Amino acid sequence: MVQTGIVKDDRYMDHVADSYHPESHQRLEVLYRMLQDSDMQGKFAEIEPRMASQEELELIHTPGYIQMVASTAGRTFTMLDPDTYACSKSYETAKLAVGGTLAAVDKVLKGELSNAFALIRPPGHHAESNRAMGFCLFNNVAIAAGYALKTHKVKKALIIDWDLHHGNGTQHSFYERADVLYFSTHQFPYYPGTGFVNEVGSGAGKGFTVNVPLSPGPGDGEYMIIFEEILEPIAREYKPDIVFVSAGFDIYYHDPLGGMQVTPEGFANLAKIVSEFAQETCHGKVVFVLEGGYHLEGLRSSVKEVLRTLRGEILAGEREGKIRKMMDHRLIAPIIKRVKEAQKPFWKNL
Numbered sequence: 001m002v003q004t005g006i007v008k009d010d011r012y013m014d015h016v017a018d019s020y021h022p023e024s025h026q027r028l029e030v031l032y033r034m035l036q037d038s039d040m041q042g043k044f045a046e047i048e049p050r051m052a053s054q055e056e057l058e059l060i061h062t063p064g065y066i067q068m069v070a071s072t073a074g075r076t077f078t079m080l081d082p083d084t085y086a087c088s089k090s091y092e093t094a095k096l097a098v099g100g101t102l103a104a105v106d107k108v109l110k111g112e113l114s115n116a117f118a119l120i121r122p123p124g125h126h127a128e129s130n131r132a133m134g135f136c137l138f139n140n141v142a143i144a145a146g147y148a149l150k151t152h153k154v155k156k157a158l159i160i161d162w163d164l165h166h167g168n169g170t171q172h173s174f175y176e177r178a179d180v181l182y183f184s185t186h187q188f189p190y191y192p193g194t195g196f197v198n199e200v201g202s203g204a205g206k207g208f209t210v211n212v213p214l215s216p217g218p219g220d221g222e223y224m225i226i227f228e229e230i231l232e233p234i235a236r237e238y239k240p241d242i243v244f245v246s247a248g249f250d251i252y253y254h255d256p257l258g259g260m261q262v263t264p265e266g267f268a269n270l271a272k273i274v275s276e277f278a279q280e281t282c283h284g285k286v287v288f289v290l291e292g293g294y295h296l297e298g299l300r301s302s303v304k305e306v307l308r309t310l311r312g313e314i315l316a317g318e319r320e321g322k323i324r325k326m327m328d329h330r331l332i333a334p335i336i337k338r339v340k341e342a343q344k345p346f347w348k349n350l
């Protein structure tokens with residue numbers, strides 16, 4: 001039987017801006033409320049988060065940077081970059097976001113849970129080793145991948161980043177390594193400016209970074225084809241021991257920051273594709289980590305569909321057929337061709 005875990009904790013709402021900010025505590029408020037829906041209640045195992053240790057943060061971040069973030073604790077308000085704030089409790093909240101993700105990794109890798117979704121904030125994928133960026137303080141998913149390798153001795157981790165934005169921090173964390181494969185779809189050109197097709201990794205990491213930069217427009221069907229034609233063959237050949245998803249819901253069709261067209265059904269379908277190949281390569285061990293997503297109702301309904309998919313309430317074939325029919329190949333054919341050309345030297349199944 002599939003058992004899905006969730007990380008949730010009211011302390012994740014303690015990271016608050018001093019004026020309007022899209023990455024607000026309301027994002028988790030609507031998600032935690034959704035978990036009380038009659039069809040969701042009692043269906044998920046709650047994972048107790050913990051504080052990440054200094055040593056765990058140092059898997060990705062420099063001691064100087066961690067010290068700088070720590071110095072914001074207790075101060076009313078600090079701007080860390082033009083988009084990224086810290087309030088008096090942000091340092092603690094960010095450590096708890098990392099620790100919550102690590103607790104989910106522990107449960108999934110020990111086999112106590114089938115898969116998990118860390119419903120946490122602040123998000124992480126823009127955070128660099130020595131710098132806060134794009135609403136992110138510590139890089140939750142990158143630390144989690146590093147932790148899985150170091151503490152649980154897994155050999156290979158795959159990070160799938162479907163957030164609207166390129167996860168520059170995650171990419172840079174593993175750019176020269178073969179033991180973490182980073183795959184990203186993102187709007188381009190757009191913030192943060194990285195994620196070109198020809199950024200494929202370097203040194204021992206060559207071929208272990210896969211970027212699919214997209215013009216605005218792709219929706220459920222186009223994302224599905226990109227996953228089927230690029231991600232799936234690479235993932236099957238790579239054979240990860242654990243899969244992470246940097247799950248950003250800012251590719252939702254009404255998201256205020258983005259130009260993508262994904263619906264809740266489309267998110268469910270992507271989660272289903274990921275779960276299926278994870279089943280084949282690593283007994284379904286997948287940890288989802290919340291990144292962006294700024295349309296509150298869209299976030300609520302999309303995360304709900306993903307969670308239902310993770311616990312095995314799989315989409316009916318009819319729905320999948322409908323998504324496939326709505327696909328406009330012209331939107332993505334050129335980019336799929338370019339990505340395949342860039343990645344072919346490294347992946348014989350492409």
Ligand SMILES: [Zn+2]
Pocket residue numbers: 163164165248250291292293
């Ligand atoms: Zn984003």
